[in-house]
Each structure stands twice: as C-alpha cells, then as structure tokens.
Amino acid sequence: MNLARFCWHAGPVSEQVMLLENIGTSVHVTENQLSDLHQLMVEAANILCIEVPDLYVRQNPVPNAYTLAIGGRKPFVVVHTSIVELLTRRELQAVLAHELGHLKCDHGIWLTFANILTLGAYTIPGLGSFIAQTFEEQLFRWVRAAELTCDRAALLVVQDPKVVISVLMKLAGGCPSLAGQLNVDAFLEQARSYDAASSNPLGWYLR
Structure with a gap:
C-alpha cells in the first residue's frame, strides 16, 4: 500500500515519448489551471525545500x-483523476x-543504478544468476524502504499521521x-493483526 508507484530515469528516446505522451493526454496544473491543486x-514543495515540479492530472x-524525472528536463508529477476523486x-x-x-x-x-548492476550480474558466467537474484531481492527491500521514506515526507507536510x-x-x-x-482506527487494528500474524520467521520473510 504505497502512495507512489515509480520514479523513473529513462533513455533519450523513451524520455521524449513519455514527455510528449504525457503533455498530449493530461491537463497541466498551474496557478491558472486547477489552481487549488x-x-x-x-x-x-516549500515545506520540503524542493523546487516545484510540473504537475499533471490524467484521466485514469x-x-x-507517480513521478517522472527526465534527464535535462524539469521533473513532473502525474496524478490520476480517480485518486483526486477518492481523497x-x-x-x-x-x-x-x-x-x-x-x-x-x-x-x-539509485533505482536506475541498481537495475544496471542487476542486469550486469546476469552476464557473469557461473554465479551470475545467483548474484543477480540477490541484487533483485535487496532491490525490492530498498524500494519498500524508499516508499516508507516518502510516506515520512508526506507526514512532514501534513503533520497528521491519520x-x-x-x-x-x-x-x-x-x-x-x-x-x-x-475508519482509520479499525484499519490500524487490522495492521496490528497483520504484524502479529507475520511475527514468525516465515511471516517476516514473506512480508
């Protein structure tokens, strides 16, 4: 249950395709367009001391x-209309x-760097596959930790855990x-039951 789905650095051709596709199928949010958003x-952005990225709303x-960071260009954030309606x-x-x-x-x-290492490991004769699988497992754990870090950024801004x-x-x-x-309190109780159910070694690994 993470807020964001990916943050991506891509090659030049893919970057241009994604940029044009996004501009052509979304609404660019500005002070004159969806000003509340x-x-x-x-x-x-001011609270987190970061430059304000472009923001788009997309019908979905x-x-x-999600966030797209394209080399040499201003990064942008895309939100789907369904999440705007839900929250x-x-x-x-x-x-x-x-x-x-x-x-x-x-x-x-960092995600791009880790993916390159993993792909490179697969080319190593003998133990390459084992090394790559180890990288992938650690990468998955890192991604989960990164999402938690970003949830903390959200908490810094809204100042309310609930x-x-x-x-x-x-x-x-x-x-x-x-x-x-x-009910947030009922959801927290559900989370505690999940912690209890996954408290054994197998549960810890699966979670």
Missing part, C-alpha cells in the same frame, strides 16, 4: 500518482508530498461511495 503542490480509473484535500497533499519525497531523495537515480494512514487505507480498499464509512 497547484497551491497544494507549492505548499508541499486506477487511483495512482480529501489534505490527503491529496500527502500524496503530492510523497512524490516530492522521491525527487528530494533522488530515488530514480491523514497519511487514511490515504493508505483508501488506496488499499476505498472508493468514493465508501470513503465516508472508512
């Missing part, structure tokens, strides 16, 4: 938000702050018609 981004039924104003700012956390920490650079938890809850099993009935 723009203000949420500006406030979050899957609640999601409150403060929850939406938590999502934006989470995405800013990826940019603040340069997660895209707002961040509510975002995670709604992404796990929320929809606009049920949003008003969801």
